[in-house]
Amino acid sequence: MLKLFLIRHGIAADRTGYIHDAERPLTTNGKIRTHQVATRLRDLEIQFDLILTSPLLRARQTADILVDAGCVAKTMAGEPYSYFLQRFSALAPGGAIEHWFEWLERWQPDLPQASLALVGHQPDLGHWAEMLLWNAIGDRLILKKAGIIGIEIANPAQPLQQSRLFLLTSPKWLL
């Protein structure tokens, strides 16, 4: 069984002053709020075996905050695993979930009881969740900045058939 956490990046600077959307950073408040969420996850003993992040700056900063807060699984020696954070291009805005399915097919055999975080953007993360749950996209999930969707995937080889939602929350309810 795979526990999948879809995490939206924190509050980012608006487009004024940034030529490239990909370079917009988290605001100071966005960093603080994201760090509060990450600390809360760590206190709830959420430890990701791996974090995949969108290559955009605001998502990478969010992923870094999760790592810094201690939300990655540790080895027996108390160190994080070597590959606990990776950029994943299909998590950029407009990316197709099929690319993640292909990745998942290769990743899953090693970790049958894994916990995986995907850090990305709306509306994509909500659409990916709807695909996993209902194999249809209806824009029915509200995912705020630094909010989290949690999905249990009973059989990672068939993620579309047996996935169930166990969490959807904004920071408000979590903190």
Place this chain on the structure above:
Amino acid sequence: MLKLFLIRHGIAADRTGYIHDAERPLTTNGKIRTHQVATRLRDLEIQFDLILTSPLLRARQTADILVDAGCVAKTMAGEPYSYFLQRFSALAPGGAIEHWFEWLERWQPDLPQASLALVGHQPDLGHWAEMLLWNAIGDRLILKKAGIIGIEIANPAQPLQQSRLFLLTSPKWLL
């Protein structure tokens, strides 16, 4: 816009010793945990204009705990509204959401910006939520005891067409 909270009853006594399922009460731990959830909701300033509850004892006790914790809206004089808690037979196990639609049609005109709680059972509450969100039942929502599903219904006259999920949580994430 209607904010709808579907709340599952707390942990109840098992069937041993109870002839009628409807008479099983919350356990001591179930009461404590439910009260913690209710207090948290009050601290988050969640105030229901009305609570509809399943007529089964474990649901009624859960609804009473929500009232006692202060989760019902107050009048200008600081008192709860007269009719803030009602039994609703269609919330008993196996009840059809259509009965609630009929009720909603009559209730909604007075309160265009209302907050409504339904206290009931699984798998029914999950099915009702799936009907509101996707107009289909797939058993895709995990709702633990004393857990909460939050749905925004943009147009209560057409609840099946424009509803969105803003919260799904077990007590673990909330407390």
